[in-house]
Structures are given as structure tokens and as C-alpha cells.
Amino acid sequence: MAAALIVAPAFVYPVFMMKVMCFALFACAFNLLIGFGGLLSFGHAMFLGSASYAAAHAAKVWGLTPELAIVFGTLCAGVLSVGAGLLAIRRQGIYFAMITLALAQMVFFFSLQAPFTGGEDGIQAVPRGHLFGLVDLSQPLAMYAVVLVIFLGGFLFIYRVIHSPFGQVLKAIRENEQRAISLGYDTDRYKLAAFVLSGTLAGLAGATKAIVFQLASLTDVHWSMSGEVVLMTLLGGLGTVFGPVVGAAVIITMQNYLAQLGAWVTVVQGVIFVVCVLAFRRGIVGEIGHWLKKPL
Numbered sequence: 001m002a003a004a005l006i007v008a009p010a011f012v013y014p015v016f017m018m019k020v021m022c023f024a025l026f027a028c029a030f031n032l033l034i035g036f037g038g039l040l041s042f043g044h045a046m047f048l049g050s051a052s053y054a055a056a057h058a059a060k061v062w063g064l065t066p067e068l069a070i071v072f073g074t075l076c077a078g079v080l081s082v083g084a085g086l087l088a089i090r091r092q093g094i095y096f097a098m099i100t101l102a103l104a105q106m107v108f109f110f111s112l113q114a115p116f117t118g119g120e121d122g123i124q125a126v127p128r129g130h131l132f133g134l135v136d137l138s139q140p141l142a143m144y145a146v147v148l149v150i151f152l153g154g155f156l157f158i159y160r161v162i163h164s165p166f167g168q169v170l171k172a173i174r175e176n177e178q179r180a181i182s183l184g185y186d187t188d189r190y191k192l193a194a195f196v197l198s199g200t201l202a203g204l205a206g207a208t209k210a211i212v213f214q215l216a217s218l219t220d221v222h223w224s225m226s227g228e229v230v231l232m233t234l235l236g237g238l239g240t241v242f243g244p245v246v247g248a249a250v251i252i253t254m255q256n257y258l259a260q261l262g263a264w265v266t267v268v269q270g271v272i273f274v275v276c277v278l279a280f281r282r283g284i285v286g287e288i289g290h291w292l293k294k295p296l
Helices: 002-010 014-037 045-060 066-088 093-113 140-162 165-175 177-182 187-213 223-236 243-257 264-279 283-292
Strands: none
Touching: 002 014, 002 140, 014 140, 014 165, 014 187, 014 223, 014 243, 045 066, 045 093, 045 187, 045 223, 066 093, 066 187, 093 223, 140 165, 140 187, 165 177, 165 187, 177 187, 223 243, 223 264, 223 283, 243 264, 243 283
């Protein structure tokens, strides 16, 4: 995967690939929560969007360098995820999902009304600046290299978390929470940690996206974005390592190359999703892993 992403700019438009990597990191962060923790969040866009707004504001208004703006946006998402997690993990199942959706809608209307977010126009013309004061990120390949490092770093971190003792406990909670409690694990603490990790990494994706596209808009924090990341994760393969990356790539590619269809893109996505759910219950990567008899 790393090798393919390194050579990709020679064959594919770099900005398109940067968008794929940002959403792939977002989907991987979401998969950490639902695929391994068993917690379905319908409000993950609040972390992507809040970090996007924070990074864009820090870069444009405060004049922070891009790396500091991305760190600031990620920290904002992390703080928000702590507050949201403390409220949401008190409930399970559909109640957990509805609480996250309600919190995300609150963040959406705050983003719409707050004076520093630009309302419906968002924050536009965000400067990319110079990385560490040296590398000019207005050059597409320089920006691509930064996004590539961020994505691979985030992916490796998630991979390590999944295969750590912490990740094994998360899987146990997903399979049978009462059994995990009987073994002595404080499941609420583990679920909160997973929620915060997932929200923070989603924020990293959002902050990076704001610098790449020099824009933070309401689209990033809208409820439909939360639905989109669910679609990416299920399409690629829930609970797989590489599934969210493939799912994000498929969805972004469809949106990009079917854009001339207008509103029909959503219909096409729906049809593909239904076909995949009926024919590939484990998702694209999940089915491939099942055929190879090897977890992917």
C-alpha cells in the first residue's frame, strides 16, 4: 500500500489522491470504534469538521504554520471527543448512536452560527504556508508528501492499537461485554479510550484536509458525512485493517468520476451499497480475506 501511494502521483492527480488518503484515515479511525469496539457512532463528522474549522482558523487568522495548525485542530477534536465520549458511553446500541448524532447536530449548528466559522461560506482561502518554515506546501508534491506521511503514521498507529493487548480487550468487549466485565475489565474506561482515540484520529484527518483544500465548510460537519464514513467502512470491510482504505478509495473515486451525474451519484452509491451488502456481507477486503483464509 505504501509503495502504491508513493508512486501514485506519477499516474493520478495528486489532489485526488490526497483526498483519498484524508478520507481513508477518517474511515480507519471510525473502524477502530465500530469494527473493533463494537460502538456505532452516527456523529463522527463532528470530529472531522471541528478539527477542520480549528485548523483553518488557526492557519488563516492566527497565522500558525501548517504543522501547528494541524496539531491544534487534532487537539480540539481530541478534547471534543472526551466530552462527547463521557456522555455517549453511558448508553449502548441505538441509544449510543442517537446520542452521538444529537451531539454532532449541535456541533453543526454551532458551526453554522458561530461568528468565526464563516457561516454557510465556511473558512476559505486557508494558506498552506511553509512546513517548519522551510518547505513550501503550495507545491502539490510537497503537500502530497506531508499527507502521505500523516496517513501512513495514522494507519500504523491504528494497526499497532488493534494488535496490542488494548485492542484485544476491545474485541472482547465487542463480542461479549458482560464476559469482559466478569474477567475484571473496566469496559467503560476501554470504550472511552477507544472513542477518544477514534475521535482524535478523525480530527487529524479533518485538520489535514482543511490545509490540503484550503477550505473548512459545513459539508465536513454535516450528518451526511457521518453516514458516508459508515458506508466507506462497511463497503471495504467492517473490522478489517485495510477495508476502510479500500472503501474510502471506492467512494471518493465514484464521487470524482461520476460527478457529471449530479444528484444521481447518491443513487448510484446506494445501489452499489445494496449490492455489496447482499453479495459481499464481509465487505470487499473482508471477502478477499475470507477467500485467502487470512485476516486483512
